[in-house]
Amino acid sequence: MRIARLAGVEIRINEWLILLAALYAWAGVAVYVALAFLSVAWHELGHTIAARRLGFAVKEIEFFPFGGVARLSADVNHRPRDEISVALAGPAFSFLLLLIIEGANLLGFSWGGYYEYLRIVNFTIGVFNLLPILPLDGGRVLRAFMTLKIGTMRASTIVASWGEALAIVFAFIAIAGLFWEKTGLDLPLIAGFLFLGAHKERRNGAMVFWNLLQSKEKQLQKRHTWNGEVVVARHNVPVSSLMPQISPNKCLIVTVVDERGQIVGQLSETSLLEHMMAGEKDCSVGELIKER
Numbered sequence: 001m002r003i004a005r006l007a008g009v010e011i012r013i014n015e016w017l018i019l020l021a022a023l024y025a026w027a028g029v030a031v032y033v034a035l036a037f038l039s040v041a042w043h044e045l046g047h048t049i050a051a052r053r054l055g056f057a058v059k060e061i062e063f064f065p066f067g068g069v070a071r072l073s074a075d076v077n078h079r080p081r082d083e084i085s086v087a088l089a090g091p092a093f094s095f096l097l098l099l100i101i102e103g104a105n106l107l108g109f110s111w112g113g114y115y116e117y118l119r120i121v122n123f124t125i126g127v128f129n130l131l132p133i134l135p136l137d138g139g140r141v142l143r144a145f146m147t148l149k150i151g152t153m154r155a156s157t158i159v160a161s162w163g164e165a166l167a168i169v170f171a172f173i174a175i176a177g178l179f180w181e182k183t184g185l186d187l188p189l190i191a192g193f194l195f196l197g198a199h200k201e202r203r204n205g206a207m208v209f210w211n212l213l214q215s216k217e218k219q220l221q222k223r224h225t226w227n228g229e230v231v232v233a234r235h236n237v238p239v240s241s242l243m244p245q246i247s248p249n250k251c252l253i254v255t256v257v258d259e260r261g262q263i264v265g266q267l268s269e270t271s272l273l274e275h276m277m278a279g280e281k282d283c284s285v286g287e288l289i290k291e292r
Contacts, residue, residue, distance in 0.1 A: 009048065010060035016193075017065045035114060037063070039097065039121050043129070044068045046093025050086045065193055067125075069135060080144035087140035094126035133163040135197040154244040156201065163198030167191050230255060235264055235286025239275055242285070246272070256285045265289040 002012050024033045044061050047070040051058050056072045072086070101118050105111065111118060129137040139159050146155035171191035177183030228251045233242065235256050246252050252269040267285055275288055283291075 009058050012060055012062040014062060014064045017063055020065050031114070032117060035118060036121050039094070039118070039125055040068050042097050043090045043094045043125055044070050046089040046091075046096075047086055050089030054082045054085060056082070056086065064197075065189065067129075067193075080147045083144040083147075084141050087137040087144070090137050091126040091129050094122045094129070098122045098126065132159075133166050133194065133198065134160045134201040135163070136194075139163055139198075139201075150244065153246075160198045160202030164195055164202065167195035167198055170194065227251070228253060232257060233285050234259070235289075236284045238282050239272055239285055239288055240282045242272055254285060256289055258286075 001015060001018070002010055005011065021030075021033050021037075024030065040063060044063075048058050048061065051070065051072055059071045061068060061070045098119060101111065101115065101122065105115055132138040132142040134140065134143065134156075143155045143159045146159065149155075150158075168191075171188055174183055174187035174191050178185065178188060229245075230253045231242070231245055232255045235258050242252070242254060246269055252272070254267040254272070256264045256267065258264055264286060267288060271288065275283075
């Protein structure tokens, strides 16, 4: 649900957050909910400031139960290390706020009796978000590192699938803790939202990839030179298997060889993409060369 637009950024609150906030308010802990929400908002402000300094367009910030996300527009000019900087800015802001709270307490500021709660909340937000699980910040850092090796689409799929698996494990542990009265209901809920977030990241991985490629196409029209990568593939290799090799900041050239290693021809990245986007039946790179 959209609640505001600040400095060109849409601010949204997930319906589940509204429901849980109402339940917590009914339980008499509205102040704790408000302080936790402000701590998350401060965390997301860190992402937003870092993103804008690096030239990203911040489309919206959405707050969920137990967290939030700043959504950025895909741009081919941004490198994996830019995503790392943006991802780490959130936890850095949480730890900065923790230092401010500690410093103010040393100077005699009482924080209205919520000092310990604010310390725990901001420390937890900072550390929890560093876990290498999508959609958490640590997962985005891991995806950025993997992107350098295996490309955006494969990296997103692998890290998100890993996040789904870890969320399921976390859910079993949380439910066992709830059964043995060692934990509360909040941990199974967090596990559920982690799974949904990771699932959404995996589902949206291809869409993000295609958005980057569209941005790349526009940039190609403006540039005179571009970094390239040559891949050698046998003539019977399926075109679809080469999609993960395509990178938003490099041009792919596929050199096709026969069984004896003799060069049959070359395919440009554009040829591969046109074939896939046409919705035609998948074929081998050798067959695609014959068609063209």
